[in-house]
Amino acid sequence: MLASLVGCFGDFDRAEEAAQEAFAIAAERWPASGPPANPGAWLVTTARNRAIDRIRRERTLAEKIHLLPVPEAVMDESDDTVIKDERLELIFTCCHPALPLEGQVALTLRALGGLATADIARAFLVPEETMKRRLSRAKAKIKATGIPFSVPGAPLLADRLDAVLAVVYLIYNEGYSGRVDLGAEAIRLGRVLAGLMPDEPEAHGLLALMMIHHARRRARFAGEDLVLLDDQDRSLWDTGQIAEGRAMLDRAIALGGRGAYVVQAAIASLQARERIDWGQVAGLYRRLAALTGSPVVELNRAVALAQAGDPAAALDAVEVLDLGGYLYFHSTRGELLRRLGRDDEARAAYRRALDLATSTPERRFLTRRLEGF
Amino acid sequence: MQYALMIYIEPGYGEALPGEDQEAAYADYAALADDPRCLVAAQLRSAETATSVRVAGGRTLMTDGPFADTKEVLGGIYLVEAADLDEAIELAARIPAARLGGAVEVRPVVPR
Numbered sequence: 001m002l003a004s005l006v007g008c009f010g011d012f013d014r015a016e017e018a019a020q021e022a023f024a025i026a027a028e029r030w031p032a033s034g035p036p037a038n039p040g041a042w043l044v045t046t047a048r049n050r051a052i053d054r055i056r057r058e059r060t061l062a063e064k065i066h067l068l069p070v071p072e073a074v075m076d077e078s079d080d081t082v083i084k085d086e087r088l089e090l091i092f093t094c095c096h097p098a099l100p101l102e103g104q105v106a107l108t109l110r111a112l113g114g115l116a117t118a119d120i121a122r123a124f125l126v127p128e129e130t131m132k133r134r135l136s137r138a139k140a141k142i143k144a145t146g147i148p149f150s151v152p153g154a155p156l157l158a159d160r161l162d163a164v165l166a167v168v169y170l171i172y173n174e175g176y177s178g179r180v181d182l183g184a185e186a187i188r189l190g191r192v193l194a195g196l197m198p199d200e201p202e203a204h205g206l207l208a209l210m211m212i213h214h215a216r217r218r219a220r221f222a223g224e225d226l227v228l229l230d231d232q233d234r235s236l237w238d239t240g241q242i243a244e245g246r247a248m249l250d251r252a253i254a255l256g257g258r259g260a261y262v263v264q265a266a267i268a269s270l271q272a273r274e275r276i277d278w279g280q281v282a283g284l285y286r287r288l289a290a291l292t293g294s295p296v297v298e299l300n301r302a303v304a305l306a307q308a309g310d311p312a313a314a315l316d317a318v319e320v321l322d323l324g325g326y327l328y329f330h331s332t333r334g335e336l337l338r339r340l341g342r343d344d345e346a347r348a349a350y351r352r353a354l355d356l357a358t359s360t361p362e363r364r365f366l367t368r369r370l371e372g373f
Numbered sequence: 374m375q376y377a378l379m380i381y382i383e384p385g386y387g388e389a390l391p392g393e394d395q396e397a398a399y400a401d402y403a404a405l406a407d408d409p410r411c412l413v414a415a416q417l418r419s420a421e422t423a424t425s426v427r428v429a430g431g432r433t434l435m436t437d438g439p440f441a442d443t444k445e446v447l448g449g450i451y452l453v454e455a456a457d458l459d460e461a462i463e464l465a466a467r468i469p470a471a472r473l474g475g476a477v478e479v480r481p482v483v484p485r
Contacts, residue, residue, distance in 0.1 A: 098458060145481050146374045148457035156459065 002111055004044055005051070006093070007086035007149055012111065012139040014051055022047035087112065088196040089149050091189075095164040096147045103138035104167050105174075110135055112192070113185050123174060123182055161197075165206050165261065168193065172210045183214050194248070201257025204248050208265035211245030212272055214238075226361045229271060242272050263288045278308035295321045299332055311339040327356040331366060343373055375412065375482035376461040378451040380468055382475025383444055384419055390473070398469035405451060405467055410460075413452035420446040445475060452482070 005015035022043045026035075036042040094107040106124075109115045115123075121131035141147070152160045168189050175182030190207035197203045219232035227233075249265045267284045270276060285301035288294075298321055306314035315336045323329035334349035347370065354366045387395060406414035423439040439446055448470065455461040458479070465477040 096458075098462070145479075146455075146457040146461075148459050150457075152459065156463075 001040065001044055001047070002114075003086040003090040004084060005047055006111070007084070007089055008048055009051060011143060012107075014054075015047075018047035018051035018054075019043070021050045025050075085196070086149075087192060088151050091164055091193065091196075092151050092160060093142060093147060093149050095160075095167045096142070097160070097163050098145065098147060099138050099141060101167075101170070103134055103141075104163075105170055106131060106134050107138045108167055108189065109171065109182075109185065112189060115185070161200065161202065164193065165202060169206060169210070169261075172213075183210070183217065186210055187214060199255060201252040201255035202259045202261050204252035204255065205257050205259060205262030205265050208245045208248035208252060209261055209268055211241050211248060212265060212268040215241035215245065216272065221361070224361055224364070226365050237272070242269075245269070260288060260291050263291065276307070278304050282308055295323050296326070296328075299323065299326075299329060302336070303332060306336055306339065311336050315340065325356070327353050327362070330356065331369075334369070338373075347373055374455060374457070374461075375484070376453050376455055376458075376464075377478075377480045377482055378453060378461070378465045378468065379447060379478040379480065380449045380451075380470045380475060381445040381478065382448050382470040382473065384446060384448070386470070386473055386475065398473070401467060401469045405464065408453075408464070410454050410464065411451055412454060413450070415451075416449040417447060448475070 002015055002019055005018055006012055009015055009018075025046055026039070026043060030036075090111055091108065094111055095104045097104075099107070102124075106120055109120050109123075110117065117131050117135060118128050120135075121128040124131070126134075151157070168186055171182050171189065172186035175184070175186060187207070187210050190203070190210055194200070194203045194207045215238040216232065216236075218238075219234065219236040220227055245265070246269050249262070249269055252262045252265065263284055267281055267288070270281050270284070282301050282304035285297055285304055289297040289301060298317060302314040302317040305311075305317060315333070318329070318333055318336060321329060330349050330353035334346045334353060337343075337346035337349055350366055350370050354363065354370065357363045357366055387398060390398065402414075402416070405411055420439045423437075425436045425438065425440050427434045427436075451464070451468070453461060453464050455464060458481075461479050461481075465471060465479050468477050471477045
């Protein structure tokens with residue numbers, strides 16, 4: 001509903017205000033008269049007409065110039081009007097790279113997720129006032145700079161879709177740390193996106209990735225402690241969601257998807273198997289490293305190599321990485337050295353990891369490892 | 374909507390280019406100036422020629438040099454008419470300075 005109102009007025013504040021008004025009128029009338037045949041269309045039409053009235057009033061009263069062009073009001077629209085779905089336009093507007101990333105994230109959650117400002121503030125651990133300012137700054141920039149309310153054309157689409165997917169994945173990862181259930185919200189957004197772009201493999205890849213990870217969330221912690229994949233209680237996995245994620249992955253691959261999200265989803269899917277083919281996982285990490293050029297991906301490839309039974313090759317792959325400030329570089333080195341029987345070096349590596357660890361579960365995990373020697 | 378495309382880059386970047394790249398860059402600057410959406414195209418003389426003017430207590434004060442003492446300086450301005458920010462960004466991306474280590478600041482112009 002908000003999407004079609006923003007599409008109509010090109011103005012988030014006006015759209016939100018109009019939507020609230022329409023809901024208020026509905027709350028007043030529907031209990032007596034019963035809801036109309038198509039409540040969604042009724043709300044949009046009512047909101048649109050209210051907003052147009054308001055714009056007209058403002059124009060005559062204040063001689064306001066520079067308002068956006070107002071579409072002709074259609075006052076006698078019947079209840080079964082089909083309202084154009086403009087959520088895709090809204091997503092691309094909210095995730096426009098000219099907006100600061102934190103503004104993109106907040107606006108996406110507010111406008112598409114329908115989350116209250118207070119909830120978004122809580123999720124990102126900032127005061128509500130800060131979040132309110134962040135949102136209004138983003139909305140003001142959209143309006144003042146003429147960020148278009150449209151799906152970008154072919155030459156821009158690939159880059160801009162990457163930006164949209166990055167925002168959704170960022171929202172997902174905020175939830176991954178367990179603070180607020182942003183994971184479920186990100187999946188909902190991912191579903192909307194995949195539904196609206198049925199031929200985009202990476203949109204399906206991202207959704208598959210999030211679903212398969214999300215399905216394992218209850219097994220990831222035991223109380224406050226991190227549980228490694230090997231030790232997770234698989235009965236806590238949401239097998240329905242894993243199956244749905246895999247179906248999404250199949251669709252992405254059938255669409256020719258070979259991008260970073262599709263490859264990551266394929267890795268997650270393999271890791272959710274009863275018996276994990278670590279050689280295949282290592283191969284996929286190699287492909288992902290080629291796509292992203294990320295040393296962290298190389299580190300994951302090394303872990304897969306070790307799991308496949310070759311800790312010496314894994315250690316060789318780790319030693320060349322320039323990740324000295326990264327906790328998991330040291331903990332991985334420690335584990336590989338331990339498996340190779342080089343205990344002194346292993347302990348030193350684990351200690352280095354412990355120095356870098358900030359969260360309580362991580363510190364506890366590393367301390368236990370050190371005590372295990 | 375009108376947008377100002379303001380070009381910031383280290384002085385002398387053009388001379389440092391090989392001959393053919395220099396020619397390509399000039400051609401691109403000229404092509405944008407000739408685009409029907411371009412209202413104003415102004416290349417500025419070097420920052421050494423700048424004078425900054427302030428008025429205090431009715432007196433006009435002058436200092437030699439640009440307003441901000443930075444490595445990159447304002448080298449030129451285009452004023453363009455574009456349907457939206459995406460179109461303005463697309464025009465800005467054609468400016469050679471943007472791919473030669475500089476940056477183009479895109480700002481909407483307040484309508485009068």
